[in-house]
Amino acid sequence: MSDLFHDEPTQAEALPKTAPLADKLRPARLSEVIGQEHLTGPEGAIGRMVAAGKLSSMILWGPPGTGKTSIARLLADAVNMHYKPISAVFSGVADLKKAFAEAETMARTGKQTLLFVDEIHRFNRAQQDGFLPFVESGLVTLVGATTENPSFELNAALLSRSQVMVLHRLDDAALATLLARAEDIMERPLPVTADAKSALISSADGDGRFLLNQAETLFSITIENPLDPAGMAALLQRRMPVYDKDREGHYNLISALHKSLRGSDPQAALYWMARMLVAGEEPLYVLRRLVRFASEDIGLADPQALVQCLAAKDAYEFLGSPEG
Incomplete structure (x- = not known):
């Protein structure tokens, strides 16, 4: 049969079998993002921008594991923009210059660029100022992600040109949905009792990535009987409290x-x-x-x-x- 009749592979199928469970479960559309409906829903700020087909620069502020990177990637797909991700942890001025040059090249082909900067608060004040002329000219639409309060960590000039979107910790219902999706993709239930599953959700403290990493460990074991809370606790590492003593x-x-x-x-x-x-x-x-x-x-x-x-x-x- 011709390849024309083959179904397109899903995102999970396109990834290697060794890919982490969290990557396999990355949403393919904004509507699949869990726990941030106040932003991504039809009445949310991001949902309205996508419906209008035009994005403004924004700062995604929220705890780890709440979907900041996924939202940025899906935003670019939703409005047909070129997606250019960089990390403030590993990037410097030279990397920014390359990103802006790439955006200029894309602009000449008629395609705008969404520049996603992960951990944007790691850039110093001078580096943050370097974004301003490119954001003002419209060469790039800046989407920054941070776990720190933007009012403290980002330049006022950059904040005045961006909207701050606050992401919430995932509640128990959202985390339960994540686990259900994990069970669907693994084609088997987690090897734990109902009480242990509730304890697993509570231990994640709103962090979806941590929950999926724990679930991946549980899926990797072979046992005859489902684990109770005590058995699961003995197997899994304890989540360290999110606490920065000077932040x-x-x-x-x-x-x-x-x-x-x-x-x-x-x-x-x-x-x-x-x-x-x-x-x-x-x-x-x-x-x-x-x-x-x-x-x-x-x-x-x-x-x-x-x-x-x-x-x-x-x-x-x-x-x-x-x-x-």
Whole structure:
């Protein structure tokens, strides 16, 4: 039979068998992107741009594993633009010049370029300024991806020429959909019980890539009976908390601790404090913030709060970890 009658290979079929599961499950259309419907849906900012057939420069800001790279690639396909990806981790001025020269060549053929810059916050201020004339002239449509707050990490001039799109962590329903797609492509269910699958979803903490990497490990084993939560935990590595001690994760968690205390929610306050300590935060830093809270936020409403915090600080300094 003629090749004309053969079906086009799917994205998963076109990839080598050794490709990671996360690559095999990369969406082929914007409508397949999971968990970001507030942006990619018909009423979302990106969905409206695609419907109009014209993109503006944008910054995709969100946690790891939420689909930033996939969205950028699919945007170029959706509006028939040349897709040029670079990484700020591995690229310098010479690479940027090559990218802009390539965009000029494509422009002469009548095709616009979508320049995707992964980890754009890694470029210094001078390098970020280098984008401005090319973005202003329309030679490239810039799509930057970052896990850091753009207001802190990107030049004001670059931000004024871009829209910031905030991607959300994937919720449990979105992660469950990802696992269902993984089971479909592997043509068998995960070798875990229902309780273990729920624990697996919870452990991902909204990171789709991490979840699929864990699922790939589970698919690679051969066992007679499905694993329960304890058996699965013994097999898989524990996810390390996302926490940058000198960057945004640090301030997000201490802010969450303060808000929980102000809301009189002791369970939430203990949770956020535990997350900081497990991630390696210095306990004396947490104690300093609690002393400040006892003084500034509680004050005369409970004068003993400050006494208790100072006593906890003294006890920790005297005993050290873990007894402190």
